[in-house]
Amino acid sequence: MTGVRRGGSRPVVIGDVARLAGVSPQTVSRVFNEQPNVRRETRERVLEAIRQLGYRPNLMARGLVRQKAHTIGVISFDSTLFGPASTLLGIGRAARGAGYGVTVLTPESFDRGSIVEAVAELASHAVAGVITVFASQAEATSALLTLPAGLPAVAVEAAPDDSVPTVRIDQAQGVRLAVEHLLRLGHETVWHVSGPRQRMDAQARVEAWSTALEEAGRSVPREVRGDWSPESGYQAGLELAERRDVTAVFAANDHMALGLLRAFHERGVRVPDDVSVVGFDDIPEAAYLIPPLTTVRPDHEEVGRRAVEVLLGQIDGGAVADAPRVVPALVRRASTAPVTPQTPGGRRPGAGRAP
Known part of the structure; x- marks a missing residue:
């Protein structure tokens, strides 16, 4: 090596x-x-x-030759989720437009041994470069540090250090749009259902949420932990429905917001009359939920396109640099509304129970 x-x-x-x-x-x-x-x-x-x-294992010595390769390798960690899946779609479209094929591998598990095996298998396909998609810091480090020496690489969201160019969503700006929207509607503060803490995008959303509230001079409630799934959003909703002081919730993704809406409905908490809800991702189903979900729309396909653009720049011998961050937009729908004066906390009598 x-x-x-x-x-x-x-x-x-x-x-x-x-x-x-x-x-x-x-x-x-x-x-x-x-x-x-x-x-x-x-x-x-x-x-x-x-x-x-700056050590890299010489996988080339094992016959992993990539001369004249016209395939981009992708290591994806959560390809069943909307964000990574949409990013993969963007990568595929951009790669095909540039005359490259795409090989996608997902490690069987996220321990370092499985990731190293996936990297070795991917390199054996004679790829011209590699993109890692939505890994945690530890996963990205394991994947990128075990690539063959000199193989171009780009990370989406997570990278081990500044030596690997990274394409990111502007998480802070997206979260700020959600929080400021809810505060402008008259809510005293905003509760947060977070994603898994080992994920850098989830952690970035937690930090941006608390910072936005602090800068507005508002109290920062404790976060309610989720794991991206509707089930975790549902459990968070059951917990939050018990509190009369909850009038606004920002969920770290739309799937958790979906579970949140179900729990509130079961507990007689009306959205948006009693509680306003904002999600993140703008999944295709968001406009058809009851009520239609206000959410933050990051252009995940654009993230994939930019990742390919940065990678091809390396392959062609250009300068290595991070791409500008992809800036999200707020999509306003019917799940948010101004606070009503029905009760001091904005919740109608009987909605949930006192904490």
């Missing part, structure tokens, strides 16, 4: 990593292969040495 030494002419080899980490080359190999018989402290020391040296 070899890599490219940053600022040096000699390729970095596995022995260099071993010396810097103070371990044997066999231990470095065990870390790369995600074998269990390595202590956590040792594993972290090896990974830090890899980052410092």
